[in-house]
Amino acid sequence: MSEEAKSLNFIEHIIEEDLRNGMPKNHLRFRFPPEPNGYLHIGHTKAIGISFGLGEKYNAPVNLRFDDTNPTKEEQEYVDAIKHDISWLGYKWENELYSSDYFQQLYDWAILMIKDGKAYVDSQSSEAIAEQKGTPTQVGTNSPFRNRSTQENLDLFERMKNGEFESGTHVLRAKIDMEDPNMLMRDPIMYRVMHAHHHRTGNDWCIYPMYDWTHGESDYIEQISHSLCSLEFKPHRKLYDWFKEQVHDYSVDEYPLIPKQREFARLNLSYTIMSKRKLLKLVEDGVISGWDDPRMPTISGLRRRGYTPNSIRKFIKKVGVAKRENVIDVSLLEFCIREDLNKTAPRVMAVLDPIKLVITNYPENKEEWLVAENNPEDDNAGTRQVPFSREIYIEKDDFKEEAGNKFFRLKLGGEVRLKNAYIIKAENVVKDVNGNITEIHCTYSEDTTKKVKGTLHWVSIKHAIQAEVREYDRLFMDEAPDSHPDKNFMEFINPNSLKTINAFVEPSLADAKVGERFQFQRLGYFNVDDDSTANKLVFNKTVGLRDSWVKQKLKQNNTKNLQKPQQQQRKAINVIQQLGKKYTNLPEEKQQKVKAEIQKLAKDVTYNELEPLFGTAIKKAGTRIATIIVLKVLLNNGLKHNDAINEFVEKALEDKNELLVAEARTI
RNA sequence: UGGCCCAUGGUGUAACUGGCAACACGUCUGUUUUUGGUAUAGAAGAGUCUAGGUUCGAGCCCUAGUGGGCCAACCA
Numbered sequence: 204m205s206e207e208a209k210s211l212n213f214i215e216h217i218i219e220e221d222l223r224n225g226m227p228k229n230h231l232r233f234r235f236p237p238e239p240n241g242y243l244h245i246g247h248t249k250a251i252g253i254s255f256g257l258g259e260k261y262n263a264p265v266n267l268r269f270d271d272t273n274p275t276k277e278e279q280e281y282v283d284a285i286k287h288d289i290s291w292l293g294y295k296w297e298n299e300l301y302s303s304d305y306f307q308q309l310y311d312w313a314i315l316m317i318k319d320g321k322a323y324v325d326s327q328s329s330e331a332i333a334e335q336k337g338t339p340t341q342v343g344t345n346s347p348f349r350n351r352s353t354q355e356n357l358d359l360f361e362r363m364k365n366g367e368f369e370s371g372t373h374v375l376r377a378k379i380d381m382e383d384p385n386m387l388m389r390d391p392i393m394y395r396v397m398h399a400h401h402h403r404t405g406n407d408w409c410i411y412p413m414y415d416w417t418h419g420e421s422d423y424i425e426q427i428s429h430s431l432c433s434l435e436f437k438p439h440r441k442l443y444d445w446f447k448e449q450v451h452d453y454s455v456d457e458y459p460l461i462p463k464q465r466e467f468a469r470l471n472l473s474y475t476i477m478s479k480r481k482l483l484k485l486v487e488d489g490v491i492s493g494w495d496d497p498r499m500p501t502i503s504g505l506r507r508r509g510y511t512p513n514s515i516r517k518f519i520k521k522v523g524v525a526k527r528e529n530v531i532d533v534s535l536l537e538f539c540i541r542e543d544l545n546k547t548a549p550r551v552m553a554v555l556d557p558i559k560l561v562i563t564n565y566p567e568n569k570e571e572w573l574v575a576e577n578n579p580e581d582d583n584a585g586t587r588q589v590p591f592s593r594e595i596y597i598e599k600d601d602f603k604e605e606a607g608n609k610f611f612r613l614k615l616g617g618e619v620r621l622k623n624a625y626i627i628k629a630e631n632v633v634k635d636v637n638g639n640i641t642e643i644h645c646t647y648s649e650d651t652t653k654k655v656k657g658t659l660h661w662v663s664i665k666h667a668i669q670a671e672v673r674e675y676d677r678l679f680m681d682e683a684p685d686s687h688p689d690k691n692f693m694e695f696i697n698p699n700s701l702k703t704i705n706a707f708v709e710p711s712l713a714d715a716k717v718g719e720r721f722q723f724q725r726l727g728y729f730n731v732d733d734d735s736t737a738n739k740l741v742f743n744k745t746v747g748l749r750d751s752w753v754k755q756k757l758k759q760n761n762t763k764n765l766q767k768p769q770q771q772q773r774k775a776i777n778v779i780q781q782l783g784k785k786y787t788n789l790p791e792e793k794q795q796k797v798k799a800e801i802q803k804l805a806k807d808v809t810y811n812e813l814e815p816l817f818g819t820a821i822k823k824a825g826t827r828i829a830t831i832i833v834l835k836v837l838l839n840n841g842l843k844h845n846d847a848i849n850e851f852v853e854k855a856l857e858d859k860n861e862l863l864v865a866e867a868r869t870i
Numbered sequence: 871u872g873g874c875c876c877a878u879g880g881u882g883u884a885a886c887u888g889g890c891a892a893c894a895c896g897u898c899u900g901u902u903u904u905u906g907g908u909a910u911a912g913a914a915g916a917g918u919c920u921a922g923g924u925u926c927g928a929g930c931c932c933u934a935g936u937g938g939g940c941c942a943a944c945c946a
Contacts (some may be wrong), residue, residue, distance in 0.1 A: 238946050329944050338942050339872040374944055395944035414946045437875060466875085467941095474880090479946095504941050511934040521894060523883040527876050528939060535882075535895050545908060580908065596909050609907065620904055627942055651904080658904050686928045725905045731882090750915060754897095784917045788890045788927090822928090823917065 215432060216251065217436045218261070221463075229658050230460060232265035232428045235296070236287070236418065237752070238270045238542035239281035239402075242494040243288045245515070245536075249470040252519035254431055255294040264297035266425055270573045271303050272417045274401040277701040282402070284494070288502040292512045302421050303403045309412050309420055310364070312450050313375060313393060317356045322357040322393060323349060325376050326652055332374070335381070336389050343381035343389040348782060363396055366409040370396045376450075377416075379445065387442045391415055419443040422449055422462040430462045433469040434526065439788050440464050469528045470522060475500045476685045476692055490658035490696060491678070497676045497732075500848065505762050508675070509720050509730030509745030514543040524554045537746050544720060544745070547575045549584060552622065552660040553723040553742075555672055555707040557596035560643045562627060563594040570665070574621040589709050590666040596707050597661045602643055604632060607830075609755070613643070620658040622724060625651060660724045666709035670740035673732065674702040715740065720746075761813065775807035776833075780816070783829025787862060796861075801829055805836035813837065817851040826858040831855060831866040836870065 211219065222228060233254040243251075244612040257264035265287065270276050289296070316322040325348045337343035350377045351359075351634065363373050375394040383389055386687045393416040398409050421443075430443075443464050451461060471477060471542060477500065485491050485499070494501050499506035505515065518539040522531050546631035552575075572591045578584035601619075613619045618628045625647040633642040681695040683686070708723075715721070720730040727747035782797050782804075816830040834848065 210886085214927085216886090236946090240946080270907065270946065276945075332944080333942070334943060336871090339873075339940095341942090342872085343942090384941095386873090389942090392944055397944080411944090413944075418946080434875070436946090438873080441874090468876085492895050521882075523894095525876095525883065529882060532895070538895060541907090550905080563901060576904090579903090579905085622904060622906090626904095655904090657906080660905075722905085722907085725907070727907095747905050748905075750906070755906075765939095781917090785890065793890095820917095820921075822922085826917075 208504060213468065213526065214257070214429070215260075215673055216522060217463075218257070218429060219467060222661050226428070227415070228261065228263075229343050230308050230428050231257075232263045232266070232427075233258050233263060234266040234268050234422065234425060234427050235300075235428065236268045236270045236421070236432075238276075239274070239278060239286050240273070240276040241281060241483055242503055244477055244479070244482065245501075245505065246470045246474060246477040246500075248292065248502065248515055248519055249429070249467075249524075250433065250521065251289060251292065252295060253515065253524060254419070254468065255289075255296075256519075256571050257429070258297075258432075265294075265427075266298045266300050266427070267427070268300040268302065268421060270409050270418060270421075271301055271403065271416070272414065274399040274411065276399065279402050280524070282761055284503065286314060288506075289593075291506060292502070292515060298425075300421075300425065301403055302417050304422055304796070305417070305421055306404060306408055306412070306633075307319050309417060310410075312420065312453060313360070313412075313416075314357070315453050315497050316377070317375075317602075318353060318451055320353065320378065322356070322375055322377050323351050323394075324351075324356050324363070324373050325390075329371060332392075334454070335382070335388060339386060339709055343386075345381050346376070346390065349390070351380065355512060357726050359654065362593075363394065363410050364408075366398065368490040368713045369394050372396060375410075377444075377446070385438055385441050387438055388445070391442060397553060415439055415442050419446050419462070419464070422464075423447055423450060423458055426458060427462045428459045428460065430464045432464065432466055434466045435469075436464070436529075436795060437466045438693055440466070450759055466526070466756075468528055471528075471683075472500060473530050473682050474679050475533070476679065478685060481685060481692055484693070485678075488693075490693075495733075498675050502557050507733060509544075509728060511543050512549075513604045514540040517543070529705075540746050541728070541749070542689050544722065547578075547727055548720045550575075550579070550722045551709055551712055552589065552662055553704045553706055553712075553726065553729075553815070554598055554660070554662050554667075555595040555674075555704050555726065556599045556721075557707055557763075558629075558643065559600060559639065559786060560595050560597050560602075560645060560661070562593050562595070562645050562647045564646045567593055569593065570623050570663070573623050587711050587712065589623055590663045590664050591621075592663045594664045595621075596664055596667065597643075597659050600642070601659045602629070604640075611643075612659060613657070618653075618655050619702035620651070620655050621680050622658050622660050624661070625649060626653055632710075641699065657727075660726075660734055661708045662709050664707075664712050668706045668710055668713055668740065670712070670742055672704040672706040672742045672744065674704060674744045676700045676702070702719070706742070708742075712740065720745065738787070775804040776812040778815075778864045779804050779808065779829050779833060780826060782825075783826040786825035787860070788825075790794060798832060801832045802836055805833040806840075808833055808837070810837060810842055821858070824858065827855060828860075828863050831863070832869065857860050 235251055235254045241505055255265050311560050323347050333384050336342045358377055374392045376390045376392055379388045379390055381389045392413050394410045395801050397411045447461055486494055491498055495503035495507045497504055497720050518536050570590055572588040572699055575589045576586055584653050605615050606614045615629050618626055620626050627645040627647045630644050632640045635641050678700050679695045684695040685692040695715045715731045717731050717735050728745040729742040730745055732741040732743045779801050782801055813833055819826045852867050852870055
């Protein structure tokens, strides 16, 4: 079966149109241009997914280009981490490139621009330059150095390059227009003096090009066809195009194609932050253990947490691409990882919050190895054996001395199935001096065919292995922690985002390897953390299973407290309104049916409910027709005419919608 | 005293050149089940920000308004 024609996003529309207009398919070329100044996060995944996804879709090359023009912030460590993350996600780049590879070309072009009077050296302080730049609502003014002679500019620029000047003393600026409403066009800085060691070019340069000058020209040199970036670069497009025009004049023969920048809305995730600077702060302040802490929204964090590349790619596909600001609910990410792991993760049993259960009629020294299915979703997953004995652990939550019949778990006198084992019945409990239950005593029956409502997971105490389980909660307690102008995002940090648990797991897990993923049955998905050693197993909780029981409990609590009214029947007037909406679009037959229905419903409508509808917008003819129909019924039932009614009917009579006029006439 | 971008169920994205607003997540109901998971069947929820205009017909085109975002780093 062929894949159904999926609708295109706006970038794909643009590409399709370019192709239709004659762009050869083999001119398609994309790039992902990270700055190596931090780790990649889930937000970057969107940009990666877009550009690399397009590469896969059109079978076009995608370059990985490090935008490394600021040696003070960039490090090799980040380059390595970024490459690792992209590969892990399963994408392949055509070329590994660096903006710094183009420093010489950029410099040569800059010289040409100076010669053409399109760039000049400014020798003011950054403060002075900033001041002359104006504000978004106020134009800028020219620099006193704007009209230096070509000779002087050339000389100064050469000396900047040679390291004769200190940082901050001179810059090279493009000569564009200080009055442009777009501030980026007000003689933007192309080069600044920086005596810094660069992770690739070492000490070769002491002038470094700025983003706008570098980025577009790098695209141009690589002959990128579509340069895709996030929305905040939209204002840069004008400059991007301006620079391109200049260099294109110099190098048409060598580089014939002109790239096109297009912008999409970046990804935001609820309850998380996405700024590299802020993530770095969390790392530096030790709020979390590092860039790859499982609570971090970084790719390395998600990886350590147990997310699969597949789930992340699916997630990105699902969130789509558009231009409007968006906040994606974390539940979508969770859905994607559950969906993936459900099919692939072997099931095992683990008890996180144990309570001892003794099966009194099971022989003291007996033990059995029972057969357990590894994954009901995967026919090839096979089975394993789990040990059973007289004393086991179950979850504390799975037992209550007394409970209603909505509680499917174990209660005194109640029966429940032990997963992969027998059906047991709770007979009594042992308590300590404080009244806490220390043991549950049960009897078992070997008849496993009986129908019982609940099934519990368990581990045999004698055979269980201890393991550390790290359970995570969201790192921030606010839905949008960095969107409060008056509050710092650090204020929202959840102090309980990490819970370390001493758990008991079934012995088959003894040789689980770092990175392996499991479903702890009835609990969630877990993977073996990097900290795990041969003597000590450490698991991360990736995500819990969907749990309709907690919802059930929440609901019960709510109804207890609030006595929420049962979902009340919809009011007749609301139903009528909805019927009216579509009225004008319906075929005539159906209109008659709907009309009859409205007339029937109208009997339950009061005038007070109807009157507000008189104000319905003119263009909403359907609603007005429905209103007229109801009005007629009310009038027939003895309602008296008043000014509001007369006005409404008159307006209807004058309408150009014939249906509406016809209905109004009948009044 | 500006410029640019955006506005569709709770959330995200569709709707090709105008034709009964669709899909996914979430929510709610059944059914199945040795996971209160999965699967499966279904439901509720939108006049497409507002007001006008063009049109036989507007989410889509036009005008005005409203609301939100971005732009004043020798960052990217």
